[in-house]
Amino acid sequence: MLPFLLILPLLLGVALIAFLPSTSLPRYIALAAAIASLFMLFLIHYGAYNIGWFNIGGASVGFSASITPVSLLLLAIVLLIAPAIFFYSFGYMKKPSEQRRYYIEMLIFESAMLVFAMSGNYITLFVAWEFLSFMSYMLIGFYKEKASAARSARKAISTVLIGDIAIIAAIAIIWTATGSFSIGSIPSNPTYLLASALLLCVAILTKSAQFPFQEWLPDAMEGPTPVSAFLHSSTMVKAGVFAFIILYPLFSAAHILYLFMILSAITVVISTLGAAKEMQIKRVIAYSTTQELGLMIFAASIGSITAALYFFLVQSFYKSLLFFSSGTVMEATGEDSLDKTTGLKENRLIYITTIIGVLSLAGFLPFSGFFGNIGISSSANSLVVYAFLSIIGFSTSFFIIRWVMLASKKADSQKTKLAYKKMPKSMVISMIFLALLALLSSIAFFYIGGFLRGDTYFLEGYVSLLGIKLYDVVIETVLAFLGLFASYYAFSHKKSISGWFAHIIHNSDIFNALYIYFADALLAIASGVAIFDRFLSVGFEDIGNGISISGRGLRRFAVGDINAYVFVLIAAIAAALWYAYALGVIK
Numbered sequence: 001m002l003p004f005l006l007i008l009p010l011l012l013g014v015a016l017i018a019f020l021p022s023t024s025l026p027r028y029i030a031l032a033a034a035i036a037s038l039f040m041l042f043l044i045h046y047g048a049y050n051i052g053w054f055n056i057g058g059a060s061v062g063f064s065a066s067i068t069p070v071s072l073l074l075l076a077i078v079l080l081i082a083p084a085i086f087f088y089s090f091g092y093m094k095k096p097s098e099q100r101r102y103y104i105e106m107l108i109f110e111s112a113m114l115v116f117a118m119s120g121n122y123i124t125l126f127v128a129w130e131f132l133s134f135m136s137y138m139l140i141g142f143y144k145e146k147a148s149a150a151r152s153a154r155k156a157i158s159t160v161l162i163g164d165i166a167i168i169a170a171i172a173i174i175w176t177a178t179g180s181f182s183i184g185s186i187p188s189n190p191t192y193l194l195a196s197a198l199l200l201c202v203a204i205l206t207k208s209a210q211f212p213f214q215e216w217l218p219d220a221m222e223g224p225t226p227v228s229a230f231l232h233s234s235t236m237v238k239a240g241v242f243a244f245i246i247l248y249p250l251f252s253a254a255h256i257l258y259l260f261m262i263l264s265a266i267t268v269v270i271s272t273l274g275a276a277k278e279m280q281i282k283r284v285i286a287y288s289t290t291q292e293l294g295l296m297i298f299a300a301s302i303g304s305i306t307a308a309l310y311f312f313l314v315q316s317f318y319k320s321l322l323f324f325s326s327g328t329v330m331e332a333t334g335e336d337s338l339d340k341t342t343g344l345k346e347n348r349l350i351y352i353t354t355i356i357g358v359l360s361l362a363g364f365l366p367f368s369g370f371f372g373n374i375g376i377s378s379s380a381n382s383l384v385v386y387a388f389l390s391i392i393g394f395s396t397s398f399f400i401i402r403w404v405m406l407a408s409k410k411a412d413s414q415k416t417k418l419a420y421k422k423m424p425k426s427m428v429i430s431m432i433f434l435a436l437l438a439l440l441s442s443i444a445f446f447y448i449g450g451f452l453r454g455d456t457y458f459l460e461g462y463v464s465l466l467g468i469k470l471y472d473v474v475i476e477t478v479l480a481f482l483g484l485f486a487s488y489y490a491f492s493h494k495k496s497i498s499g500w501f502a503h504i505i506h507n508s509d510i511f512n513a514l515y516i517y518f519a520d521a522l523l524a525i526a527s528g529v530a531i532f533d534r535f536l537s538v539g540f541e542d543i544g545n546g547i548s549i550s551g552r553g554l555r556r557f558a559v560g561d562i563n564a565y566v567f568v569l570i571a572a573i574a575a576a577l578w579y580a581y582a583l584g585v586i587k
Contacts, residue, residue, distance in 0.1 A: 007111040009036035023096045030103040031086040038079040064120030069455045074117040084430045091424025109135040113235040121181040140223040149222040159216040163206030170199035197254035208240025211267040221282040225327030232289040233320035246458040261301040267294035275399045304379030314368035318360035321434040325354040332419035343411030346420035353435040362397040371445040397483020
């Protein structure tokens with residue numbers, strides 16, 4: 001079956017929500033559409049599919065879909081998480097006036113990600129890429145009455161726009177060099193190859209919030225919590241990592257994998273420090289997402305694509321679960337700062353599912369995050385890399401244990417206790433569903449290598465089986481417990497890191513200031529170009545006016561009198577001879 005039919009239920013849902021007068025049905029239509037698309041996944045087969053669009057210069061331009069194990073993995077992630085997102089939204093999105101717009105935008109967002117996952121050529125990839133950018137802008141700035149939401153949305157779209165321009169340029173170069181829009185096309189000319197690879201690198205770094213573009217993602221927390229969960233687990237930012245993986249052969253041929261390794265390592269360090277200092281409950285998880293995206297790209301850049309893709313899978317489930325948990329905490333307490341949120345233990349189901357998400361992220365055995373960390377650390381190609389990944393593992397356990405410790409403090413009022421106990425069932429059930437997925441995905445560690453080996457389109461020859469070494473298990477377990485003990489020791493009495501160390505690791509303000517300086521520099525350059533452009537424009541206008549005046553003057557001699565023409569010709573010859581004599585050309 002043509003895989004593009006996967007998005008048909010979603011588009012039908014958009015149409016029904018847009019044109020039906022009822023304000024109570026959008027949630028049910030959206031959920032039904034998401035579930036229908038999930039079941040249609042079972043009808044999809046491996047293969048390449050094409051839909052023609054138009055012909056230009058003898059070349060056919062159209063949409064292409066390719067269903068392979070790696071694309072099927074992303075499709076499954078999106079289609080499994082989307083129904084949970086919509087069902088959670090039943091309890092979270094309460095205002096009737098917001099229902100129609102919210103569910104339409106979310107359905108289009110999901111559709112764009114599905115098309116992106118199936119992309120078989122650059123045309124399809126670019127169209128989906130742009131829809132993801134635009135819809136993320138709409139959803140981050142969903143609360144239009146909040147100035148901070150509008151600023152965050154503009155910051156996100158402005159940053160991603162850099163990548164959008166880069167990817168257009170890269171596609172143009174690849175088309176010029178190969179005459180093809182196929183994702184498998186690799187320019188043979190070294191200059192074209194390097195130029196297209198570097199441009200695609202910029203696009204991927206902006207989309208996946210990697211250094212130096214990482215700061216837009218924590219600010220994206222201004223959108224509704226379900227949007228944050230979707231954005232961080234299976235859409236938008238995952239598009240950048242997915243693009244890196246399917247374009248891996250091109251980057252390998254261009255010999256720039258080391259660039260991804262360096263930039264992703266810097267991102268991991270920066271985001272880990274940011275998470276350790278941050279107090280806003282959703283921004284802590286946002287920083288951890290940036291860190292995990294960096295780890296995925298880092299693992300793939302050193303050759304362990306299988307480990308990167310397994311982490312890509314399991315992170316989706318426990319990360320959306322943690323965002324759901326943060327949503328329930330903020331809903332119950334009316335606060336979003338960790339030093340003010342309390343009472344997570346008041347609802348046992350919410351607390352247990354949250355603990356599953358936290359232990360997964362922290363890397364405790366036997367949770368899925370443990371196997372994800374094992375896969376990446378076992379791919380280390382040197383002792384330095386292994387030590388780096390070990391320090392990051394310890395730091396991750398440290399900041400996420402702090403997160404749950406502070407949110408689990410005893411409820412400070414009866415109102416908070418009651419709010420936890422009366423939490424909408426749709427929100428709690430969605431958390432249970434994702435907790436089960438987070439637990440069951442541990443099993444995939446032992447099978448994902450064999451599953452991905454069937455990918456003969458994107459990653460043939462680049463995937464391998466994953467294994468476990470005893471010393472990796474011991475080290476990962478020790479690091480997770482050390483992070484727990486260190487967090488308990490540091491925060492059992494204090495609520496946050498303070499002092500000179502806090503100023504060093506709180507890097508968000510530093511990078512935002514650098515962005516402002518960079519933007520000011522670009523503005524100054526643009527102003528200079530504008531002045532030059534105006535000067536050039538005035539110059540050309542003066543030349544044009546001069547020619548026009550000369551033309552009107554010469555028109556007086558065009559009277560049709562042959563004697564006048566002969567006189568002008570003789571005068572011109574005489575002037576030329578005089579000029580030549582003056583220069584010494586003739587004597």
